[in-house]
Amino acid sequence: MTLDIAKKKEILATVENLRVTDIRDGMDWVGLHHFGTIEPEIRPLWRAKAAGFAKTARHIPTNRQVPTMSPDDYTKWAYEYWYGQVMANDYRDLVDDTAFLAIDTCNTPTPAVGSMDSMIFAALGARGVVTNGGTRDSDETLEQKAIPIWSRWICQPMYQGRVEWGGHSMPVEIGGQRVNPDDLIVADGDGVIVVPQDVIEDVLKYAIQESENDKIARGHLFDALGIPRNETTESKFDVPPHPYELNREAIELRIKRKF
Known part of the structure; x- marks a missing residue:
């Protein structure tokens, strides 16, 4: 359907x-x-209510070794190689104003969303984000409240040397539940539920x-x-x-x- x-x-x-x-x-x-109820460890960053249709993405653990280099070379490597190639993604064609992002980080404590991501997702029209990973820059994200977020962790790291882009628009696992593209996601202070x-x-x-x-x-x-x-x-x-x-x-x- x-x-x-x-x-x-x-x-x-x-x-x-x-x-x-x-x-x-x-x-x-x-x-x-x-079926449907996402594990209660995945909680709202603040009390909020949101609903939308799942747009799925996956970050997978990497086996790529971070090379030894100077801090200046690391800047080039991070931006041109990791962000530009390994984690290259484009949510512009994925998100519309009925979308609820479901981002599977394979349960790694890495950020599915940070303060800048949250504003980008909101500007694209997304209604909410749920992840089995983390929220980064949480003080700013809480102050902005650009988009409601449900996550497993508050975390510090960035992507490089930890996860790489694993694709989008496929079934993912979030909090013990399968989430298919265009499943209905409803979330509030009692957590998140997925309706096939x-x-x-x-x-x-x-x-x-x-x-x-x-x-x-x-x-x-x-x-x-x-x-x-x-x-x-x-x-x-x-x-x-x-x-x-x-x-x-x-x-x-x-x-x-x-x-």
Whole structure:
């Protein structure tokens, strides 16, 4: 199944009103209990929410030896050879405004994204980055907040002598999950989940069902606790009533009192 840009944007507009936990519920409802959830060690650099369609890339460990040379020669070698050839890549043709970058560093503590990369990715229109590698220049990246980032590490090194470009637009592994190009990625403070493209519509149907029921329950619990209702209790979708709606009576039964 290939989704066009208009359909992708329609899906993303729906996902804006859902949490990662709702998507997780949707995956469970279609029988994918052990699929999709990226390892919890891969965390947001700051609390953020993002969703998009996977654009994949890979950095692979190198077996190239760094030669002995003067610092001035190292500058030429790093920029002309390593950055210019070994790590040469071009995200310009890979990224559009529905893209969520999934960068597999083969679990090496090297940077998939730094302060400059984050601004380049954002300027190209990407919605987020997830990696099993690291974030570099994290103080600047946190200050800029150009693009939401989920990574395994905060790290210091650059690429040279460590990893080389391994290609793009292929299946990659991020946090124990396979990510295919154009899978749906949803991420927030609870982590990251990957939805295979061929089940997106079914997953969203049941994610919405459970999310709407949760909002009903939250609204009644807010009332019981004297908390002013807010947008987390507001319905976002016009869908049939949940077959096991958590209505006021059900909540009163659970908390053993009327309110």
